[in-house]
Amino acid sequence: MKKTLIIILFLQIFFLSVSDTKKSVLAEDQLPSWDSGIREKIVSYTDMVTDPKNPGFIPESERFAVFDNDGTLWAEQPVIEELFIIYYAKKMIEKDPSLKNKSPFNRMNDFYSNGKFVIKDRRVFDEIVGIVHEGMTNEEFQKTAEAFFRETKYPGLNVPLEKTVYQPQLELMNYLRKKGFKVYICSGGESDFMRVISEKYYGISKEQVIGSELVFEYNENTNVMIRRSKLYTDNNGRAKAVNIYQRLGRPAVFAVGNVRSGGDIYMLRYSQASKYPSFQLLIDHDDEKREFLYSESDNISLEWAKKYNWNVVSMKNDWKQIFPK
Incomplete structure (x- = not known):
C-alpha cells in the first residue's frame, strides 16, 4: 500500500512537471522575443483567465486587450x-x-x-x-x-516603416488572439492614418482602431466624405479611458502603453476598473543601442506603475529582439 501511494505521488509530480514544461515550451515558441520573467507573468495571467475552472476565468466575450500605438507598437522618435x-x-x-x-x-x-x-x-x-x-x-x-x-524610410534607423514595428508586440498580440482576446489599438494618432496599415502591420481590423478623430462632412451629391482640419476628439490622456468605454462599453482587461508623456496612464488605470482580473504593461524606452533612450520629466508613468502595481517592460532587459529581422 505504501509503495502504491509513493508511485502514485511520483507519477502526479512527473505529469505536473511535464505539463509545466509543455506550457513553458509553448510560451517560448509563441513569445520568443520576451525574457522568461515577464513572459511567465503574461502566460500565468492568460492561463488563469482562460481556464473555466479557475475563479479568475474571463468569458471570451469579455476578453478585450488595448494597445497604444506610438512608442508601444512602433517607434516614435520621431512620430x-x-x-x-x-x-x-x-x-x-x-x-x-x-x-x-x-x-x-x-x-x-x-x-x-x-x-x-x-x-x-x-x-x-x-x-x-x-x-x-x-x-x-x-x-x-x-x-x-x-x-x-x-x-518612406524611418530617420535614424534608415529602414522601411514596417520594420519599425516591435517584434515582441507582434508576438504578444498573436498570442492574445489565440487565447481568445479581441485586440484593439487605442492611440492618440488619427484613426484613419492607423487604419491604413493596422491589418497589414498588426493584424488588427479597421473597426478595432480607437484614435483621435477629425470632423467629417458628407456630400450626398458626390457621395464622398470630406476631411476637415478640426478635431472631433483628441484621444489622449483621460480621453483614452472615455473612448474605450464608449467603444467597448466596459474596461479592457489587458492594457499596454509606454513611457513618454504620461498619455497612456489613464488607459492602464481604467483597465483595473474591470470586474475581472486585469493586466497592465508599460514599455520603458531604456535601450539606446537598439532603439532610443527617453523618459519623462515628471516620471509620472513609472510612478503610477509602482503605485498601481503594473508590469514595467525594460526594452533593454526584457526584449531579446526589438525590430523584425
Missing part, C-alpha cells in the same frame, strides 16, 4: 504620423511650387536639425497639419498614406 504630414506638404508643393515661399510652408526646413526631424515650433507645424487635412477626400487620403508607407 510616424508627423512624418506623414511633412510628406504630404511636400506633395502639395510639388503640385503647386508657389506654396514653397508661402507661410507656413516656407518654415518646413526648420523641422530638420543636423539631419534629424525635430518640431521646434509646434504652432507652425499645427498650421501645416490643418492645411494638409482640410478638404481632402477619404480616397485621396488613403492613396497618399499608402504611398507614404511604401516610400
Whole structure:
C-alpha cells in the first residue's frame, strides 16, 4: 500500500512537471522575443483567465486587450504620423511650387536639425497639419498614406516603416488572439492614418482602431466624405479611458502603453476598473543601442506603475529582439 501511494505521488509530480514544461515550451515558441520573467507573468495571467475552472476565468466575450500605438507598437522618435504630414506638404508643393515661399510652408526646413526631424515650433507645424487635412477626400487620403508607407524610410534607423514595428508586440498580440482576446489599438494618432496599415502591420481590423478623430462632412451629391482640419476628439490622456468605454462599453482587461508623456496612464488605470482580473504593461524606452533612450520629466508613468502595481517592460532587459529581422 505504501509503495502504491509513493508511485502514485511520483507519477502526479512527473505529469505536473511535464505539463509545466509543455506550457513553458509553448510560451517560448509563441513569445520568443520576451525574457522568461515577464513572459511567465503574461502566460500565468492568460492561463488563469482562460481556464473555466479557475475563479479568475474571463468569458471570451469579455476578453478585450488595448494597445497604444506610438512608442508601444512602433517607434516614435520621431512620430510616424508627423512624418506623414511633412510628406504630404511636400506633395502639395510639388503640385503647386508657389506654396514653397508661402507661410507656413516656407518654415518646413526648420523641422530638420543636423539631419534629424525635430518640431521646434509646434504652432507652425499645427498650421501645416490643418492645411494638409482640410478638404481632402477619404480616397485621396488613403492613396497618399499608402504611398507614404511604401516610400518612406524611418530617420535614424534608415529602414522601411514596417520594420519599425516591435517584434515582441507582434508576438504578444498573436498570442492574445489565440487565447481568445479581441485586440484593439487605442492611440492618440488619427484613426484613419492607423487604419491604413493596422491589418497589414498588426493584424488588427479597421473597426478595432480607437484614435483621435477629425470632423467629417458628407456630400450626398458626390457621395464622398470630406476631411476637415478640426478635431472631433483628441484621444489622449483621460480621453483614452472615455473612448474605450464608449467603444467597448466596459474596461479592457489587458492594457499596454509606454513611457513618454504620461498619455497612456489613464488607459492602464481604467483597465483595473474591470470586474475581472486585469493586466497592465508599460514599455520603458531604456535601450539606446537598439532603439532610443527617453523618459519623462515628471516620471509620472513609472510612478503610477509602482503605485498601481503594473508590469514595467525594460526594452533593454526584457526584449531579446526589438525590430523584425
